[in-house]
Amino acid sequence: MSGQVLLTGATGGIGREIAAALASAGESLILGCRNAEKARSLVAALPGEHEVVEIDLASEKSVRAAVAALEGKKLKGIIHNAGTMERRFRTDEQGREMTMAVNYWNTQLLTELLLPRLEEGGRIVFTTSLTRYIPFLSKSPEVREKDFSQLLTYARSKKALTRYAAALAAQGVGVNCADPGVVDTGMISMDRWFDPLADLFFRPFIRSARKGAEPALRAFSSPRTGRIFCRRRTHRL
Numbered sequence: 001m002s003g004q005v006l007l008t009g010a011t012g013g014i015g016r017e018i019a020a021a022l023a024s025a026g027e028s029l030i031l032g033c034r035n036a037e038k039a040r041s042l043v044a045a046l047p048g049e050h051e052v053v054e055i056d057l058a059s060e061k062s063v064r065a066a067v068a069a070l071e072g073k074k075l076k077g078i079i080h081n082a083g084t085m086e087r088r089f090r091t092d093e094q095g096r097e098m099t100m101a102v103n104y105w106n107t108q109l110l111t112e113l114l115l116p117r118l119e120e121g122g123r124i125v126f127t128t129s130l131t132r133y134i135p136f137l138s139k140s141p142e143v144r145e146k147d148f149s150q151l152l153t154y155a156r157s158k159k160a161l162t163r164y165a166a167a168l169a170a171q172g173v174g175v176n177c178a179d180p181g182v183v184d185t186g187m188i189s190m191d192r193w194f195d196p197l198a199d200l201f202f203r204p205f206i207r208s209a210r211k212g213a214e215p216a217l218r219a220f221s222s223p224r225t226g227r228i229f230c231r232r233r234t235h236r237l
């Protein structure tokens, strides 16, 4: 396969490590990022030739514009690593709750629009989270203001994304999920009074971003599909 690999969220903690590992392995990357300037300085630090496409997953318009900008490209893979855990209820242009819009709705839209550009045997990786196991989570991706909770809405978005990945795998698309575990990045800050305490007592014991990138790298390169790659083991989607 000769195509490029589209990686979203490359400017974040885990994404930088995925980008560095893939670039060192000789892959040509397209970094799909909302902050193009940050992404371009990342490209300058990577070995090899890479591109940047601006994608704000909070906006369907931005996703469609990014797909138009990728016209004519063949993709060897798509690694959906971008994600958010919004502190407060807010909505996108369509009135959909924002964590769900970024982590699920617009990630799904990006996938659907890019599926025809995926090379034969190409791979799609979705980044899920352990939070999908929280008991009694609603399966519905519709989140109303009265149902919003920072952690539970995030968990619902990852559950919905994992179910979507399983549906694609059942259709024969080469899909895997990556579950990074609990990783020392900006994502685990809750923007609450207890963050400094958690940083002191909790952060030293969790996984580094480099370790957190490993499941996505294995999910991308493994000959097996239809699986969730965790810290050490894999299981069926």
Ligand SMILES: NC(=O)c1ccc[n+]([C@@H]2O[C@H](COP(=O)([O-])OP(=O)(O)OC[C@H]3O[C@@H](n4cnc5c(N)ncnc54)[C@H](OP(=O)(O)O)[C@@H]3O)[C@@H](O)[C@H]2O)c1
Residues within 6 Å of the ligand: 008, 009, 010, 011, 012, 013, 014, 015, 033, 034, 035, 038, 055, 056, 057, 058, 059, 080, 081, 082, 083, 084, 102, 127, 128, 129, 130, 179, 180, 181, 182, 183, 184, 185, 186, 187, 188
């Ligand atoms: N850290 C953990 O413990 C953990 C556990 C399970 C799963 N995950 C998942 O792992 C993935 C990477 O997270 P991380 O831990 O590396 O967190 P992070 O450092 O906060 O990185 C998040 C990345 O997503 C990007 N992003 C956020 N909102 C976006 C939007 N609207 N459009 C486009 N890009 C957007 C960010 O872009 P900017 O650089 O512009 O902010 C950043 O590159 C996420 O999907 C997260 O849910 C993380």
